[in-house]
Amino acid sequence: MAIRLSSLFLRTLRENPVDADVDSHKLLVRAGYIRRAAPGIYSWLPLGLRVLNKVETIVREEMDAIGAQEVHFPALLPREPYETSNRWTEYGDNLFRLKDRKDADYLLAPTHEEMFTLLVKDMYSSYKDLPVTLYQIQTKYRDEARPRAGLLRGREFIMKDSYSFTVDEAGLEDAYQAHRAAYQRIFSRLGLETVIVQAQSGAMGGSRSEEFLHPTPIGEDTFVRSDGGYAANVEAVTTVAPDPMDAEGLPTAHVEETPDSPTIDTLVAQANALHPRESAPWTAGDTLKNLLVTVVLPTGEKQMVAVGIPGDRSVDLKRLEVSLADALEVGGEIEVNQADDADLRSYPMLVKGYIGPGLSLDAQTLGADSTTGIPYFVDPRVVAGSSWITGANLQGRHVFDLVAGRDFSWDGVVEACEVRAGDPAPDGSGPLKTARGIEMGHIFALGRKYADALGLKVLDSNGKLVTVTMGSYGVGVTRALAAIAESNHDERGLIWPRNLAPADVHVVAAGKGEEILEGAESIVGQLESAGFEVIFDDRPKTSPGVKFGDAELLGVPTVLVVGRGYKDGTVEIKDRASGESREVGISSVVEELTREMGS
Amino acid sequence: MAIRLSSLFLRTLRENPVDADVDSHKLLVRAGYIRRAAPGIYSWLPLGLRVLNKVETIVREEMDAIGAQEVHFPALLPREPYETSNRWTEYGDNLFRLKDRKDADYLLAPTHEEMFTLLVKDMYSSYKDLPVTLYQIQTKYRDEARPRAGLLRGREFIMKDSYSFTVDEAGLEDAYQAHRAAYQRIFSRLGLETVIVQAQSGAMGGSRSEEFLHPTPIGEDTFVRSDGGYAANVEAVTTVAPDPMDAEGLPTAHVEETPDSPTIDTLVAQANALHPRESAPWTAGDTLKNLLVTVVLPTGEKQMVAVGIPGDRSVDLKRLEVSLADALEVGGEIEVNQADDADLRSYPMLVKGYIGPGLSLDAQTLGADSTTGIPYFVDPRVVAGSSWITGANLQGRHVFDLVAGRDFSWDGVVEACEVRAGDPAPDGSGPLKTARGIEMGHIFALGRKYADALGLKVLDSNGKLVTVTMGSYGVGVTRALAAIAESNHDERGLIWPRNLAPADVHVVAAGKGEEILEGAESIVGQLESAGFEVIFDDRPKTSPGVKFGDAELLGVPTVLVVGRGYKDGTVEIKDRASGESREVGISSVVEELTREMGS
Secondary structure (H helix, E strand, C coil): CCEECCCCCCCCCCCCCCCCCCHHHHHHHHCCCEEEEECCEEEECHHHHHHHHHHHHHHHHHHHHCCCEECECCCEEEHHHHHHCCHHHHCHHHCEEEECCCCCEEEECCCCHHHHHHHHHHHCCEHHHCCEEEEEEEEEECCCCCCECHHHECCEEEEEEEEEEECCHHHHHHHHHHHHHHHHHHHHHCCCCCEEEECCCHHHCCCEEEEEEEECCCCCEEEEEECCCCEEEHHHCCCCCCCCCCCCCCCCCEEEECCCCCCHHHHHHHHHHHCCCCCCCCCHHHEEEEEEEEEECCCCCEEEEEEEEECCCCECHHHHHHHHHHHHCCCCCCEEEECCHHHHHCCCCCCCCCCECCECCCCCCCCCCHHHCCCEEECCCCCCCCEEEEEEEECCEEEEEEEECCCECCCEECCCECCCCCCECCCCCCEEEEEEEEEEEEEEEEECHHHHHHCCEEECCCCCEEECEEEEEEEEHHHHHHHHHHHCEECCEECCCCCCCCCCEEEEECCCCHHHHHHHHHHHHHHHHCCCCEEEECCCCCCHHHHHHHHHHHCCCEEEEECHHHHHCEEEEEECCCCCEEEEEHHHHHHHHHHHHHC | CCEECCCCCCCCCCCCCCCCCCHHHHHHHHCCCEEEEECCEEEECHHHHHHHHHHHHHHHHHHHHCCCEECECCCEEEHHHHHHCCHHHHCHHHCEEEECCCCCEEEECCCCHHHHHHHHHHHCCEHHHCCEEEEEEEEEECCCCCCECHHHECCEEEEEEEEEEECCHHHHHHHHHHHHHHHHHHHHHCCCCCEEEECCCHHHCCCEEEEEEEECCCCCEEEEEECCCCEEEHHHCCCCCCCCCCCCCCCCCEEEECCCCCCHHHHHHHHHHHCCCCCCCCCHHHEEEEEEEEEECCCCCEEEEEEEEECCCCECHHHHHHHHHHHCCCCCCCEEEECCHHHHHCCCCCCCCCCECCECCCCCCCCCCHHHCCCEEECCCCCCCCEEEEEEEECCEEEEEEEECCCECCCEECCCECCCCCCECCCCCCEEEEEEEEEEEEEEEEECHHHHHHCCEEECCCCCEEECEEEEEEEEHHHHHHHHHHHCEECCEECCCCCCCCCCEEEEECCCCHHHHHHHHHHHHHHHHCCCCEEEECCCCCCHHHHHHHHHHHCCCEEEEECHHHHHCEEEEEECCCCCEEEEEHHHHHHHHHHHHHC
């Protein structure tokens, strides 16, 4: 049945919605595909639902093709399993929590590792039952701090999530690679360019993971890639550090007056003016900044940490969060913020702007004094034998030629600095370039975190209980639709890929005569008989101009205009993307369009 | 692709789950169609999801056929629209409420009248846009006090809900009748017998509604029907009242001693012993019970109400709730409970067991004294001119020959009594019988309640703003699946209707030889080529007995056994329902099954 615009529940808008910040959001609303119901929460109108179903079908087919079996879990879930895995707490404010009438705790699931683990535990008990991969296409909830960009970062959204259960790591590797390949096929069929980047796994707790990023200037994720094929999420980039150096023969450290030098720039200027170096002028890279940050642990406790980074680098708090969570072994996500004056006041021995490594490094003895109790971490570039100008913990003084490993030590190494274009790729494949992308999919080699926490074990071939090895894998379905719209539009509207468009052909009856409407009707009938999905603009009192505008806005790739030429036996086939059009005889319309669709 | 039991995510159970109270629940769990995730909340396993999809497809096809357009709304919704319609409060504990990280109020939608109203308001503005009917098949939430019977009364469930928008009542009637007919087709295709009963609309606030009840002994709803075609929810039955009578010539009322007669039985005995009537002995039907009830209004306020009913009838608090809510014009649901001693203590003038109409009716003057301020309602049988024995508000005394309308008055008439088998149908179609059923669908001629509350108006053909008229219509999709299972099983397992079964044929390879497995494999291939959906029990180490048991439990209507006869060129076709089987030649299997499916 053709979709008739005379009765379709549709109202196109000429104006952009005021809350829309990206083109896909503006156009999906203006073209009547979605409507906002609340911040980050959308309703799907008939045309939007059609496209969404096509996206889901592609995802489903590719999951079925790798032998994954479809199930469907509730969105409303009890607290207990998430308590056991610690994610009830770890998810923090991102989790929608609620109570039922008996005051029992529930959540709206952001992802379902726990439930799938428990289901397999309930059903299976032997290695013979494995491997098994289960998936669902289901509505998920995350209480994003800043829902934005329409469907790209919503609070209620549809995800395909799947979970593999295998008896060992080799099985996990197979399932992981099968998903990796399936995702490549999915995004290829969706017409979405994606880059596979190494990723940190964050709250998922996995040992290895990769993201499928769709490169776009409006992406929220920064990633880096080298010409040699390396690609990674910024959080996953490891710094190429120099080798440790021999400290022998290096000058001893000495404290110098550096009046009025609380910043790196002023410090470098003071150092060159008052204590010039023979070999070359001091640069920011010779200085060591010691930052104090506050860490909110998964338990909610707050802790102070100090981090030393080269003075020519800026801190990247997100990279630091990921790396420090590992270094502190807290088993969850942490929140890191720069310490403020109030935080510093608890440590009167620290002199703001002149903080040294070891924090209360004594100016006379140069010995580290750990009375502050604040753990001290350094950037990987601070290798043993490297020499620095850094704070002396005395107002207006810095210490020069302070050698790492000789004059100060540290509690661990963290990735605290921003990654810059031009930095070397960790795998030696050349300098990095930075780009922006949207995360379209994510694959995690989870390992045994959830199976351990929830006791999912099976008997192996020797009759011994072994903990099951898991993977978890996600594709953002509603997000994919938005990304497709974002990458397939012009200033006049959407331009859907042929296989995802709400219809194959958009037929416009352009003109007032009964004859034209009847002619269009007859052509629509022929197209339907030939198996085409048709949108038919049969609105009797709408001007051709408005109809053409709506056709461009809605974005069906082929527009068929039944208009002026009809009385001479011709209609016009327009390509939405190129704007090119050609006249064809009425009798050959079906044939022409069949050729068009095939191409 | 055949569903192979060697790899299907399935574990059948021999034991019934401990929390299951009805057969459908037991069997759906044992056969691996669903699993419980929390009270009233279920996960769908692969076979369950297949059947669910088939149910959804039938519902979708019939909705599309009446021109309803599919959309999809969020489950997580903001409070405001529900506040405006007053349902945020009215739903009471049945509503799941939660807060987001900004402390804004949200709910998990139990139904979507408000959102559809607002969407149409957002999109449409003219009578030319109407009529329009929208629907969705979507997950809904109700925090049931007693989730029970598996999917039959869950807390997270799937509903098809639709909403019609028309410019006037005539349009509503069309949409209502179209849904009524579509629902009849849906339930017919689902193989679910349903009775259409008149219903009260409860919190939906409609002016007219009908329920589609599936008669079953495990149903929670009691309904009545007459042989003449009347059918109604018990709450919707109106009492056939006698005509008002002339009070002239009736004896005057007189107070009599009726010691030790606090109940109807003791009162009738006392009356016949001490104050016998000439024409016939007094019966319970000659007495008037005056009940005090407490009413919790939609606002949360509590109010006392008195209700007079014939002494031979019991009160039906649910009927009273519905009727009294109308009589009090509170615009929402109320809760009614019998008053307890504590409630009565506030009214010292009332004598427990001897309460009269008018409540503090003075024994001397027999004049009603309204100092209690408690409104007084009566059953429809208490018509003007009817004569009663009733309480005199004096310990141990009743008043005789008290005539309604002459000696006491009332504030309104309510349906307060139970409906009994044998009561006359209100439409004169004969005596009523009672039965039990499950509500499968519900259609509401809503009128303008939501459009008024949310300001949905359009310009009519005269350019005048008119409020849109609405209907709302629901089918319980997951509930339908459970009801189908409930009505289609035996002690060995499920017996699906052919069009809803997870597969057309369940092929069992019964026997150990490689030959049999290979033979079955080849037959499965032929069946698939012929377009059959096949479940193939290819488990190499499972005994035929276990396989036959599982086939019966899973409930595919046709089972094909490839076993002993295979070497002689025959296989066995078994009918799951009747248990009958017959041998057919291997070469004619496809032909035989094609005939079977066609029948």
